[in-house]
Amino acid sequence: MNIKDLLFKLSSLDAVGNITAASDFAYGILSKYTTAEKMDNLTVIGFLDGKNDYTLMLDAHIDQIAMVVTDIDENGFLTVGAAGGIDIRTLPSRSVLVHGKKTVPAVFCATPPHLTSGEESFENISEIKLDTSLGSNAKDIISVGDFVTFSGKCGELQNNLVFGRSFDDRAAVTCLLMLAEKLHGKKLPINVAFVLSDSEELGMRGVRTAAFRVNPSEAIAIDVSFGNGIGISDDECGTLSKGGMIGISPALSKEVSNKLIEVAKENEIPYQLEIMSSKTGTNADMISINREGVKTCTLSIPLRNMHSDTEILSLDDLESVCELLYRYIMAGGVLNA
Amino acid sequence: MLNLLEKLCLLDGTSGNEDSVREFIIGEIKGHCDYRVDNLGNIICFKNGKKRSDKRLMLDAHMDEVGLIITAVTSDGFLKFDTVGGMDASVLAFKTVKIGDILGVISSKPIHLLSKEEQKKPQKASALYIDIGASSKEEALSLVSLGDTAIIQSDFTLMGENVKAKAIDDRIGCAVLITLLKEKSEYDYTAVFSTQEEIGTRGAKVATFALNPDFALILEATTAADIAGVSDDKSVCNLGKGPAVSFMDRATAYDRSLYNASLNSGLKVQSKRAVAGGNNAGAVHLSREGVRTLAISLPCRYIHSPSCVANVNDMTDMLALTRYMLNGILSGEIK
Structure with missing residues (x-):
């Protein structure tokens, strides 16, 4: 598989609520290389057997930020609620897709200039209406509860950087699928469970049941984290193209953090550190307190413009993350640490 | 037509x-x-x-x-811009632009790094910049020149009896x-x-x-x-x-x-x-x-x-x- 093609394909598909396209596609790939099963809703799990009882769980969430229709008026304008963190200031004039009986394009209203005072305040997403241009027919196609997703396309910038929607967290899904392909047929020192989990954006919900199902000994949550940009200080971001960010936090396992660093150094794989003072805001927070507790770490891909439909990342970082995880597994994780 | x-x-x-x-x-x-x-x-x-x-x-x-014009390049290789004609800053953030044949993204701080107050305030164009993926000022200036114009890309899409473009x-x-x-x-x-x-x-x-x-x-x-x-x-x-x-x-x-x-x-x-x-x-x-x-x-x-x-x-x-x-x-x- 080509890493860019896979990322772009996963970005083009949706996975939120009852929309399972990205999840179905990932399941198709995962079942080629692992013993795969569909769990609830969107969650997909793939197992590779290392012929022992020590299991490393690798998690990437398959769901994406979205919006949900809460009202439909007579003229085909919709009111929506947020399903995940949406920067409502950036919605005016944005193109989206409404997933009704069929998928239809729509545009968020921008206040016309003669009605703006320049002192606008964005209090609530419900104030910004969505124009379907379907008039009274909107109600035949769209129902309250239908999902709305960004419609942005992927593209390439300089230096192997790419942009697109839902890279949070399809970037990590891409890494795990590439990794599954790479591990396929290899003799493994430990069991590996690939978890593509649901509902991270709604509060790390899907991973709870998935972690219970897998019952891992240790785990790594692969997600995106803030990439460098103007107005973002060095201590709150990683730098694009400098490798995956290994998490260090009171809520994470030092053993796993240290082993990841050791493996990266040994194999000359680029990496950077992400120091957090408490919980991580990723699925790692949930996995680590699964059942009787799991040694857990985060490995993050630096990403600019998080939660927009033009998230930017470096394909080099995806390669680094994939390689680091491969070497880490072949080294047996922290089984014998 | x-x-x-x-x-x-x-x-x-x-x-x-x-x-x-x-x-x-x-x-x-x-x-x-x-x-x-x-x-x-x-x-x-x-x-x-x-x-x-x-x-x-x-x-x-x-x-x-209406569009954008490149006014400066930062040491990190990001492009600063002004608007050409009246464009509200709220329609700019996170959109894809073309500067000639070069693709770029109008970028901004992600919502997670904004204070609750900042999340409600309208976006200011001065806080936005274009990311073309360049890693330095020199690299950026080898691809675009000051005074080049940037246009936000948008599909031509039919929506019912209307068209969006x-x-x-x-x-x-x-x-x-x-x-x-x-x-x-x-x-x-x-x-x-x-x-x-x-x-x-x-x-x-x-x-x-x-x-x-x-x-x-x-x-x-x-x-x-x-x-x-x-x-x-x-x-x-x-x-x-x-x-x-x-x-x-x-x-x-x-x-x-x-x-x-x-x-x-x-x-x-x-x-x-x-x-x-x-x-x-x-x-x-x-x-x-x-x-x-x-x-x-x-x-x-x-x-x-x-x-x-x-x-x-x-x-x-x-x-x-x-x-x-x-x-x-x-x-x-x-x-």
């Missing part, structure tokens, strides 16, 4: 940088009229009809669109004008595809001086606020109710005889119900000793954003009204 509009909207041409639009239009009108390009880049067209009227009429549509203001005017110039005409008339409208109606000013018309029809797009949450008295005009004709805007008090003639045409037409906005009419009607001027505008939601929304039937109604006014004025039926 929809096909033609699609091609026109997908071309990039900010004010002062209308080359690709001009080139395309010349390709379309060649052989259908005489034309020349003036010092400001306007295409000045002479359409020969079967007869010569004793009235000189000029049609105008502007080629330029960038630059409907004023590529619809260009599309109507091209269509008319390709038709056989009863009378001689002149037409201008003008430059620099969005930065102060500058191209039309010099073109009108050159052509010295008695009458002018300005083909435009105007704001339609027939959207949820806006009361009918503030809606200005409505999609699907035909082209809008103006009695007055912030730049022009229009010729009432022309305005009344258009309303009495029997064709689908509506009044623009606000004294808001302005267009080339402001420069045209004050040319030399004055020009009797009417603006015929396509109602357009979210104008000056990358997602203009306009009604497909309004476009053919706009063409019909323009043709009617053109022939009426030149035949002397419209006084």
Whole structure:
């Protein structure tokens, strides 16, 4: 598989609520290389057997930020609620897709200039209406509860950087699928469970049941984290193209953090550190307190413009993350640490 | 005409940088009229009809669109920009742009790193920047130059009876004008595809001086606020109710005889119900000793954003009204 093609394909598909396209596609790939099963809703799990009882769980969430229709008026304008963190200031004039009986394009209203005072305040997403241009027919196609997703396309910038929607967290899904392909047929020192989990954006919900199902000994949550940009200080971001960010936090396992660093150094794989003072805001927070507790770490891909439909990342970082995880597994994780 | 509009909207041409639009239009009108390009880049067209009227009429549509201009490059290789023409900063963040052939993304702090207060405040253009993926100032400057223009990319998408695209203001005017110039005409008339409208109606000013018309029809797009949450008295005009004709805007008090003639045409037409906005009419009607001027505008939601929304039937109604006014004025039926 080509890493860019896979990322772009996963970005083009949706996975939120009852929309399972990205999840179905990932399941198709995962079942080629692992013993795969569909769990609830969107969650997909793939197992590779290392012929022992020590299991490393690798998690990437398959769901994406979205919006949900809460009202439909007579003229085909919709009111929506947020399903995940949406920067409502950036919605005016944005193109989206409404997933009704069929998928239809729509545009968020921008206040016309003669009605703006320049002192606008964005209090609530419900104030910004969505124009379907379907008039009274909107109600035949769209129902309250239908999902709305960004419609942005992927593209390439300089230096192997790419942009697109839902890279949070399809970037990590891409890494795990590439990794599954790479591990396929290899003799493994430990069991590996690939978890593509649901509902991270709604509060790390899907991973709870998935972690219970897998019952891992240790785990790594692969997600995106803030990439460098103007107005973002060095201590709150990683730098694009400098490798995956290994998490260090009171809520994470030092053993796993240290082993990841050791493996990266040994194999000359680029990496950077992400120091957090408490919980991580990723699925790692949930996995680590699964059942009787799991040694857990985060490995993050630096990403600019998080939660927009033009998230930017470096394909080099995806390669680094994939390689680091491969070497880490072949080294047996922290089984014998 | 929809096909033609699609091609026109997908071309990039900010004010002062209308080359690709001009080139395309010349390709379309060649052989259908005489034309020349003036010092400001306007295409000045002479359409020969079967007869010569004793009235000189000029049609105008502007080629330029709103956009961005690169003003500086940071040491990290990010590009700073200003807007060319009126663009609200709220429509800029996280959009894809093209600077020539180079792709970029208008970038900003992600929502997670904003304070609760910042999350409610409108975005300021000064806090935004373009990321082309360059890793240094030197690399960025090897790919783009200061003064290059950037255009937000947007698909041409059908939505019910409406279409969503960038630059409907004023590529619809260009599309109507091209269509008319390709038709056989009863009378001689002149037409201008003008430059620099969005930065102060500058191209039309010099073109009108050159052509010295008695009458002018300005083909435009105007704001339609027939959207949820806006009361009918503030809606200005409505999609699907035909082209809008103006009695007055912030730049022009229009010729009432022309305005009344258009309303009495029997064709689908509506009044623009606000004294808001302005267009080339402001420069045209004050040319030399004055020009009797009417603006015929396509109602357009979210104008000056990358997602203009306009009604497909309004476009053919706009063409019909323009043709009617053109022939009426030149035949002397419209006084």
